Amino acid sequence: MAKSDTPPAVVSAERIEKGLWWERPWSLVDGCTPVSEACDHCWSARGAARWTHRLSGLTTDGKFNGQVRIMPDRLEIPLKRRKPTVWAVWNDLFHQAVTLEFISKAMDVMTATPRHTYVVLTKRAVRMRWAVEQVLMANHSDRLPANIWLGVTAENQARAAERIPALLATPAAVRVISVEPMLGGVSLFDGASSLAKDIECRARTEKPYGFKQQIGWVICGGESGGGARPMDPDWARSLRDQCNAAGVPFFFKQWGKRAAGHVLDGQTHLEFPATVEIAEAAEPKE
Ligand code: SF4
Numbered sequence: 001m002a003k004s005d006t007p008p009a010v011v012s013a014e015r016i017e018k019g020l021w022w023e024r025p026w027s028l029v030d031g032c033t034p035v036s037e038a039c040d041h042c043w044s045a046r047g048a049a050r051w052t053h054r055l056s057g058l059t060t061d062g063k064f065n066g067q068v069r070i071m072p073d074r075l076e077i078p079l080k081r082r083k084p085t086v087w088a089v090w091n092d093l094f095h096q097a098v099t100l101e102f103i104s105k106a107m108d109v110m111t112a113t114p115r116h117t118y119v120v121l122t123k124r125a126v127r128m129r130w131a132v133e134q135v136l137m138a139n140h141s142d143r144l145p146a147n148i149w150l151g152v153t154a155e156n157q158a159r160a161a162e163r164i165p166a167l168l169a170t171p172a173a174v175r176v177i178s179v180e181p182m183l184g185g186v187s188l189f190d191g192a193s194s195l196a197k198d199i200e201c202r203a204r205t206e207k208p209y210g211f212k213q214q215i216g217w218v219i220c221g222g223e224s225g226g227g228a229r230p231m232d233p234d235w236a237r238s239l240r241d242q243c244n245a246a247g248v249p250f251f252f253k254q255w256g257k258r259a260a261g262h263v264l265d266g267q268t269h270l271e272f273p274a275t276v277e278i279a280e281a282a283e284p285k286e
Contacts, residue, residue, distance in 0.1 A: 008277040009084040009117035009147070016270055016278050019254040019262045021219065022088035022119060026077060028106055029091045029098055031058035031068040035123050037183055038155040039063075041227055044091055068097035075109055084115040086276055094124040094131055103131045104138065110148045117276055121151045121178050123159075125166035128152075132170050143171045146275065149216065151176025156184030161195055164188070168202050174216035174273055180253060181223030185235040188215065189246040216273045218243050222256025230257045236264055249273055 011023045034042065045064040048055040058067050078087060093103060110118045122128045128150060136142060144150070150172040154160035160177070167175050179186050187193040191200075203214045220239050222231035236252065243250035249271035252264050262268055270278070 007084050007115070008275055009086045009115065010277050010279045011086045011272075012279045019221070021086070021251055021253065021272070023085045024078075024081070024087050025090045026074070026087045026118070027090040028071055028074055028102075029068060029093060029095060030055055030071060031066075032064040032092050032095055033066040033068075034063055036153075036155065036159055038123065038153050038159070038181055041181075041223060041225055041229075043225060046225065068095055070098060070102050072102070072105070075105055078109060078113050078116050078118075081116070084117075086117045086119065089118055089120040092122050092124060093120055094122045094128040096124070096127060100131055100134055104135050107132075107135050107144070107148065111145050114145060114147050117147050117149060119149045119151065119176060121153060121176065123153050123163065125152045125163040125170070129166045129170040132172070136171060144173055146173040148172065149174040149176050149273075151178055151217075151219075153178045153180065154186055154188075155179065155181055157186055157193075158184075160186050160188065161193075164195055165198060168198065168214060175214065176217045176219065177215055178219040178221075179239060180219055180221035181229065181256060182220055182231045182235055182239075183223070183229055185232070185238055187242070188218070188239070189242040189248070190238070215246075215248050217249050217251065217271075219251045219253055221253035221262075222258055224254065224256040228257035231255065233258070233264075240264060240269060 011021060015023060042064060045059050046062055049059040049062045059065055093106060132144065150170055152163040152167045154163055154177050164177065177188065187196065189196050199214050218239065220236055223229050240250050250269050251271055252262050252269040254262050
């Protein structure tokens with residue numbers, strides 16, 4: 001494959017130090033509907049309950065209440081930023097209330113800005129797969145550009161088993177699994193789980209994409225904030241070891257409730273797929 005001339009998208013060292021893997025948020029959708037255990041303490045809903053009048057009416061008792069506002073005026077934000085940047089697409093772009101037309105426009109912006117990397121995480125993996133297939137079909141294409149990374153949240157084994165097969169069937173160049181908040185042990189690559197067999201089987205059959213391309217990146221983090229549920233360190237260790245054995249970049253974001261920081265067994269694990277770089281920390285001012 002020809003080497004890309006596009007410089008790597010960047011996350012600053014200062015943000016990485018805080019356990020943040022994105023440089024800029026891109027909120028195309030406000031509001032949501034809780035769908036699983038990971039949503040119990042949704043930080044976005046908590047923020048919306050506290051923040052400005054723009055977000056009023058989207059929450060009830062601190063949780064998203066199913067109202068969703070699509071924000072077309074924010075579509076152009078990445079077009080105006082020249083510096084190659086890693087964007088986190090916040091909230092759930094694949095919520096059932098978000099139209100295919102809007103999803104398609106968002107994908108158009110991402111496609112038109114290969115200098116940026118976009119990480120789009122969802123808990124609605126089946127709808128994501130459907131929407132991506134529709135967008136690709138309309139564009140007479142068979143795979144999204146390499147700068148659009150699609151992923152699912154897999155907070156425990158049950159959600160991993162529910163969402164990852166749909167992710168594997170989604171024709172994304174980079175697929176991401178976010179195990180955050182980690183609410184249970186997750187077996188992705190250890191060979192014993194049916195999920196591991198599914199991933200391995202696809203790696204053998206889907207050419208020219210190999211094992212690493214099946215799952216391009218794994219993020220892991222504990223839950224933080226009021227009422228946070230603690231993460232067992234052995235869950236994080238197991239996921240780290242599975243990723244190491246499979247050669248999949250592993251980003252350990254935070255301990256959450258259990259402890260400050262993101263050091264696991266004396267080491268940080270802040271790996272990205274190769275197309276993203278951590279920018280040097282700025283020199284301290286004299
Ligand atoms: S899907 Fe995401 S944004 Fe929506 S309620 Fe759950 S955690 Fe919050």
